[in-house]
Amino acid sequence: MKVVDLYAENGFSEEKFRTFLVHDSPYFKILNFNFKAGQELPIHSHDIEGQVCIAVLEGEGEFLGEKGASIPAKTGSVLIANIAEPHGIRAKTDMRVLVTIAPPI
Amino acid sequence: MKVVDLYAENGFSEEKFRTFLVHDSPYFKILNFNFKAGQELPIHSHDIEGQVCIAVLEGEGEFLGEKGASIPAKTGSVLIANIAEPHGIRAKTDMRVLVTIAPPI
Numbered sequence: 259m260k261v262v263d264l265y266a267e268n269g270f271s272e273e274k275f276r277t278f279l280v281h282d283s284p285y286f287k288i289l290n291f292n293f294k295a296g297q298e299l300p301i302h303s304h305d306i307e308g309q310v311c312i313a314v315l316e317g318e319g320e321f322l323g324e325k326g327a328s329i330p331a332k333t334g335s336v337l338i339a340n341i342a343e344p345h346g347i348r349a350k351t352d353m354r355v356l357v358t359i360a361p362p363i
Numbered sequence: 364m365k366v367v368d369l370y371a372e373n374g375f376s377e378e379k380f381r382t383f384l385v386h387d388s389p390y391f392k393i394l395n396f397n398f399k400a401g402q403e404l405p406i407h408s409h410d411i412e413g414q415v416c417i418a419v420l421e422g423e424g425e426f427l428g429e430k431g432a433s434i435p436a437k438t439g440s441v442l443i444a445n446i447a448e449p450h451g452i453r454a455k456t457d458m459r460v461l462v463t464i465a466p467p468i
Contacts, residue, residue, distance in 0.1 A: 265439040281443045285414045285465040309390045334370040360390040360465045
């Protein structure tokens with residue numbers, strides 16, 4: 259059992275969104291991404307089995323999907339997608355998200 | 364791909380913490396629990412393989428562990444435990460948490 263304080267462990271950078279590996283196990287991989295306003299995780303996909311969950315802890319922005327789809331995202335918004343489906347995030351304000359991938363990749 | 368707004372989907376109840384099933388798939392099960400101040404998920408465990416992640420979206424309280432362990436929890440705190448390890452939550456203020464279980468149970 260371990261407890262991690264994401265606010266203490268991960269900050270923000272003007273250069274690129276900051277990634278913090280929270281946990282990696284045979285069951286899932288958990289990451290925290292912090293975006294400054296305007297930063298993004300470009301839309302992408304991996305041709306493998308599994309699903310990804312992206313939960314917004316703080317801030318506002320949009321989830322990106324295929325064919326230019328944009329879905330508003332804010333604190334408490336949760337995206338679930340197959341890893342093989344195109345997905346991404348763009349931050350409108352500074353934004354903290356928690357990403358869970360199962361099985362881990 | 365689906366997007367869920369936890370703040371719109373799940374509220375609070377004076378009687379018992381409120382549970383909302385966000386997602387259930389062969390890869391993971393994702394739940395949102397909302398606790399009023401003072402409510403708790405009593406310490407428990409299941410004798411099975413897998414791990415659980417509990418992320419605090421809002422509020423303050425404590426994570427509960429075996430032998431009376433209590434670890435402060437607040438927005439951005441993340442607990443990772445084997446499902447077989449005793450774990451629980453107690454809310455000091457109103458509290459929203461996201462629970463991910465892999466593989467799903």
